[in-house]
Structures are given as structure tokens and as C-alpha cells.
Amino acid sequence: MQALLLEPRAWDWSFPSGPRLCPGVTNRGEAHLELNAFRRKHDCALVISGDSLEVCLKYYEYEFMELACQCPAVVCCRCAPTQKAQIVRLLQERTGRLTCAVGDGGNDVSMIQESDCGVGVEGKEGKQASLAADFSITQFRHLGRLLMVHGRNSYKRSAALSQFVIHRSLCISTMQAVFSSVFYFASVPLYQGFLIIGYSTVYTMFPVFSLVLDKDVESEVAMLYPELYKDLLKGRPLSYKTFLIWVLISIYQGSTIMYGALLLFESEFVHIVAISFTSLILTELLMVALTIQTWHWLMTVAELLSLACYIASLVFLHEFIDVYFIATLSFLWKVSVITLVSCLPLYVLKYLRRRFSPPSYSKLTS
Incomplete structure (x- = not known):
């Protein structure tokens, strides 16, 4: 103003x-x-x-x-x-x-x-x-501190959190759409019961909401260089462009996980659920790690706690997941390959972007 x-x-x-x-x-x-x-x-x-x-x-x-x-x-x-x-x-x-x-x-x-x-x-x-x-x-x-530090961090955190919540929901919706299209648009849900509830709460809630602790620069740097506030005036952290990018990422990852699970499963339908759901959880946890700029110890605890909750709950999910199958080497390498294909290209693109077109704040933190 x-x-x-x-x-x-x-x-x-x-x-x-x-x-x-x-x-x-x-x-x-x-x-x-x-x-x-x-x-x-x-x-x-x-x-x-x-x-x-x-x-x-x-x-x-x-x-x-x-x-x-x-x-x-x-x-x-x-x-x-x-x-x-x-x-x-x-x-x-x-x-x-x-x-x-x-x-x-x-x-x-x-x-x-x-x-x-x-x-x-x-x-x-x-x-x-x-x-x-x-x-x-x-x-x-x-x-000055209210605007340059707290205001700037609040805007960037809210932008990252809102777009990641959209990505989390759109990713599983894309998987359901791909699954239905492959099986002649049959009205059969891919995940049932506690799986769909646990995905939105216990398995991914803590890492996603830990993004409110993220920050790109220290408070002293933000106060010393008020020019960093100009990026917010341009609306770059939250715009149509960033929204479309997250939509494309969600569609890519959801399609990759679902097609990979359909391609690598052996004979039983329950194996598709086990492979795709485990890959989905690992992909979301890795995407949170990809989004974070500065790690906080609570972020690490949230990532490990969510993964531990999923592993511990496998004992009680025998109705939806074959417990004996997830203990085999075949399950481990299939999940690893699908997760790698869904996340590795994004990590490469992030590295190339920071290498050849770094944001303004990266010049102050390097």
C-alpha cells in the first residue's frame, strides 16, 4: 500500500x-x-x-x-x-x-x-x-516484525498447507478414478472402512499440519531484507499457477501408484490394495519432506510417528490387507519401485529449479 x-x-x-x-x-x-x-x-x-x-x-x-x-x-x-x-x-x-x-x-x-x-x-x-x-x-x-516475520511466514505456511491438503485428497481421488476406469467403471471402492479414514487422519495428518512450523529464512534475515516481502505482493506462493502445478502432481502420482500396483500385482485383489495403499502413504510422507524448507524436530517426529502408526496398524487391518503378503520380499520391492517412480522425478525437478532458477530467499541462506 x-x-x-x-x-x-x-x-x-x-x-x-x-x-x-x-x-x-x-x-x-x-x-x-x-x-x-x-x-x-x-x-x-x-x-x-x-x-x-x-x-x-x-x-x-x-x-x-x-x-x-x-x-x-x-x-x-x-x-x-x-x-x-x-x-x-x-x-x-x-x-x-x-x-x-x-x-x-x-x-x-x-x-x-x-x-x-x-x-x-x-x-x-x-x-x-x-x-x-x-x-x-x-x-x-x-x-515491522509483525508484518515482515510473522505475516510473511503465516502467508507462506497457509499457502503450502492449503495446497498440500488439496494434493492429498486429489491424489487418492485420482487412484479411485483410474481403478474404476480399468474395471469398466464398476462402482467398487478401492479402499474401505478404516483405510480411507486412517489415510486422512492418523497416517498423514501430523506431517501435513507440521508444515505450519516451516520457514524459508530466519527472523533476523527477514527483518534485515524487507524486499523479501515483495514476493507476497505478487501472489506467487498461492496462485492459479501453483494450484495447477499441484493438480498435475496429484494426477501424476495417483496414476503412477495405481497403474504400478495393477501392473505388478500377482493374482489376488487384496494385493492391489496392499501395494497401492502402502505406496500412497510413503509418497505422502516423502512429499511433505520435499515441501519443507527448514526442518524442525517436531516435523521429524510427525514423519516417524505417522509411519510407525501405519506399520503398527497393519496387524489389525487383516480384513483389508494380507498380513503374510506384506512380509514378503516381493511386496517390499514392488512398493519401493512404485514410490520411487512417483517421487524421484519431483525431487529431480526441485533440484534443477533451485540450481538454475533459485528463489530470492535462497541467495540469503546459501
Whole structure:
């Protein structure tokens, strides 16, 4: 967002042309002259009072917002609470961007509630702003860490988690579709009972949700290089492109596991279930490891715990899986081959991408 909304006590701008103070305007003619004069300025901060702002927004709302969005900074001083909320609303409508409002008093509540993200500062003016805000901080200097570290990590983690949940569900759906198409579209489920429930909960839940602990750079690096935040403004971690990539990965892996199980099974249908389901669990665990940028000890525990739960539950799944078959060497090499074919190409592509087209943060961690 290119405009800064606050109520200054004193300011010291260091722009090349210096700050531009818009004198008090009382009618339409004066507002027209001042806006035309400001249009000829470059690299100037706009400082305007509440009375002048009301006149400009009344007669030249579009022109004023166009000029304000082109400024390095805009300071609106001595504004009424309704004016603060109006400015936030106009910024949302004119720019289509998300807005963040920061306030420390009761007169900032309307502005905070109007914005997409409100931050309240607990200060001498009470806690009205912090109670009405989405986030509350005790000092204004904490705002940088809230945005650059916690905000950035939260966005990237949410993007990775949501797309991986889609991948997990689409992968098993692709396997069911392939299985039904091979057997003349018969309405026979591939997995039944506890298998389908355990896949979504016990076997893959902990590693998937451990992605909320992932981070690409350390907090100190994120604070030192705020340029890393620009990637979020472009929407690259969560976009149509990344969604389609995960869809293609899901279709590829689901098809590979199912066709591989159908190709390598020997005689009984229960062997297809054993081979494909075990390969599916191992593929999901390896895909979580592929997605992680920085390992946390809880991630390792989640991976090992999920694998241990699946191995331990095989004793009770004799109704769906042949326990004697999974103890044979034939089962082990078939599962290993299918899992390798489904995951190895993705690991190779990730290595090549980081080698020839590394992301911006990798240059700071190498």
C-alpha cells in the first residue's frame, strides 16, 4: 500500500523535493488549483489537514485519490474518525489492494474496522483500538516484525498447507478414478472402512499440519531484507499457477501408484490394495519432506510417528490387507519401485529449479 495513514505530532521527511504541505482550501476553486500544482511535483509527500481533505474528496475524489496513490507517503492530520474510515474505503475501491490500518486510540476504531487488517497499539489512550483490531501490539516498533516475520511466514505456511491438503485428497481421488476406469467403471471402492479414514487422519495428518512450523529464512534475515516481502505482493506462493502445478502432481502420482500396483500385482485383489495403499502413504510422507524448507524436530517426529502408526496398524487391518503378503520380499520391492517412480522425478525437478532458477530467499541462506 502506497499511503500511510496516521496522526503526526511532528515529521521529518527526507524526500528529494521535500514534503508538500497542502494549505487550507475552503472551496472547489482552491482545491482545483492546489491539485494541479501538486500534479507537477515529483517525489513529494502530501500533507493535508482534515478540513482540506473534506473539500477535496467532495469535489475531486477521483483526482485526489489518483495523486495520493502516486505519492511515496500521504499524511492526513487532524482527521475525524469517519474521514479515516473513508480514506481506507477509498483506497480499497481505487487500488483493489488490501489495506492495513494502525491506531492507538478510540478515534481510530472506525478506521481499523474498515480495513482488511487492523492493528491496535496499546498506549496512553487506552485499549479501545487494540480491542477492535485483528492484532494487538504494545509498541509501534513491533509492527515491522509483525508484518515482515510473522505475516510473511503465516502467508507462506497457509499457502503450502492449503495446497498440500488439496494434493492429498486429489491424489487418492485420482487412484479411485483410474481403478474404476480399468474395471469398466464398476462402482467398487478401492479402499474401505478404516483405510480411507486412517489415510486422512492418523497416517498423514501430523506431517501435513507440521508444515505450519516451516520457514524459508530466519527472523533476523527477514527483518534485515524487507524486499523479501515483495514476493507476497505478487501472489506467487498461492496462485492459479501453483494450484495447477499441484493438480498435475496429484494426477501424476495417483496414476503412477495405481497403474504400478495393477501392473505388478500377482493374482489376488487384496494385493492391489496392499501395494497401492502402502505406496500412497510413503509418497505422502516423502512429499511433505520435499515441501519443507527448514526442518524442525517436531516435523521429524510427525514423519516417524505417522509411519510407525501405519506399520503398527497393519496387524489389525487383516480384513483389508494380507498380513503374510506384506512380509514378503516381493511386496517390499514392488512398493519401493512404485514410490520411487512417483517421487524421484519431483525431487529431480526441485533440484534443477533451485540450481538454475533459485528463489530470492535462497541467495540469503546459501
